[in-house]
Amino acid sequence: MCTPTIILVHPDAFNFAGALASRFFLGFCEAAWQPGTTFLLSRWCKRSELAWRISIITSGSSLGYAFGALIASGVMGTMDKVFGFAGWRWLFLLEGGVTIIIAVFAISVTRLLRRAGSHEELALARKRVEEDACGSDHLDQAKYLSTLTQALTDWRIWSLSTALLCIYAADSFGNFLPTLSATMGYSPTISLLLCVPPWIFSTITAFIVASHSDSSGERFWHMCIPLLITGFVHCCSLSISARAWNHRRSP
Numbered sequence: 405m406c407t408p409t410i411i412l413v414h415p416d417a418f419n420f421a422g423a424l425a426s427r428f429f430l431g432f433c434e435a436a437w438q439p440g441t442t443f444l445l446s447r448w449c450k451r452s453e454l455a456w457r458i459s460i461i462t463s464g465s466s467l468g469y470a471f472g473a474l475i476a477s478g479v480m481g482t483m484d485k486v487f488g489f490a491g492w493r494w495l496f497l498l499e500g501g502v503t504i505i506i507a508v509f510a511i512s513v514t515r516l517l518r519r520a521g522s523h524e525e526l527a528l529a530r531k532r533v534e535e536d537a538c539g540s541d542h543l544d545q546a547k548y549l550s551t552l553t554q555a556l557t558d559w560r561i562w563s564l565s566t567a568l569l570c571i572y573a574a575d576s577f578g579n580f581l582p583t584l585s586a587t588m589g590y591s592p593t594i595s596l597l598l599c600v601p602p603w604i605f606s607t608i609t610a611f612i613v614a615s616h617s618d619s620s621g622e623r624f625w626h627m628c629i630p631l632l633i634t635g636f637v638h639c640c641s642l643s644i645s646a647r648a649w650n651h652r653r654s655p
Contacts, residue, residue, distance in 0.1 A: 405504065405507050405508075406433040407430065407433045407434055407437075407503070408499075408500045408503035408504045408507060409500070409504065410426060410429050410430045410500075411430065411496055411499055411500035411503065412496070412497065412500030412501060412504065413426070413500075414426045414430070414496045414500070415489070415496045415497055438462075438572075441458075441461050442454075442458060442461075445457050445458060445461075446533075447533065448529055449533070450532055450533065450536040451536055452536075452618055452621060454618075455614040455615075455617040455618045455623070455626075456611075456615055456618050458614070459610045459611055459613075459614035459615075462610065463610055463611065466603045466606050466607040467604075469603045470599070470600045470603035470607070471600075472499075473596040473597065473599040473600050474596070474597070474600060475495070475499075476495055477593045477596040477597055479491055479494050479495045479498065480492065480495065480593065480596070481593050571631075583595075609630070613626055613630060614626075
């Protein structure tokens with residue numbers, strides 16, 4: 405609810421300081437989304453079921469980029485100056501308002517589903533996770549330090565956090581894909597439409613890789629190979645060495 409509310413009030417920012425503050429609080433509210441949903445799934449799903457379910461959640465971001473570009477192209481092209489508001493302001497108002505409605509509906513449905521589940525079903529769901537973690541004794545926190553201390557002293561947590569931080573920092577460039585497309589000389593509407601195919605393809609690829617990872621039980625190469633391919637393509641698209649060579653040869 406916090407994120408769509410900030411999106412809804414973002415059009416009221418009429419200067420750089422207001423826009424910067426709005427973006428800061430927007431990122432602050434969104435920061436807990438990815439780790440929070442992953443942790444919640446890990447409490448109810450077995451390890452062999454996580455990749456597919458996490459891919460469904462992360463695909464929402466990719467589809468949001470794709471269809472968000474389609475929606476943005478339509479709003480920017482048809483609602484600009486309607487009631488005196490610029491097209492980008494209408495875009496924030498529509499996205500924030502619709503998201504709030506969906507969030508209220510989702511909260512209501514979640515409560516109904518929780519009430520519908522019996523105690524036996526909840527106990528069975530917990531038992532599945534405990535057995536997947538090699539027995540309930542492994543989860544007995546009385547024999548160990550606090551959960552927070554374990555997380556802060558586990559080198560694997562720090563390694564994974566650093567890797568995810570680098571991935572999310574690189575993923576932020578996807579927000580500027582319409583701007584990069586506009587440098588090719590296309591109109592704003594065409595620039596937004598050009599952003600749709602890459603995100604659709606990435607969503608399909610994520611489903612395929614996650615499904616095969618769950619079925620095979622292998623994680624390492626299913627993560628590394630897509631990242632290696634992505635990094636290689638980025639290096640080829642930059643062509644830094646070729647540009648430097650041409651610059652040295654130019655008079």
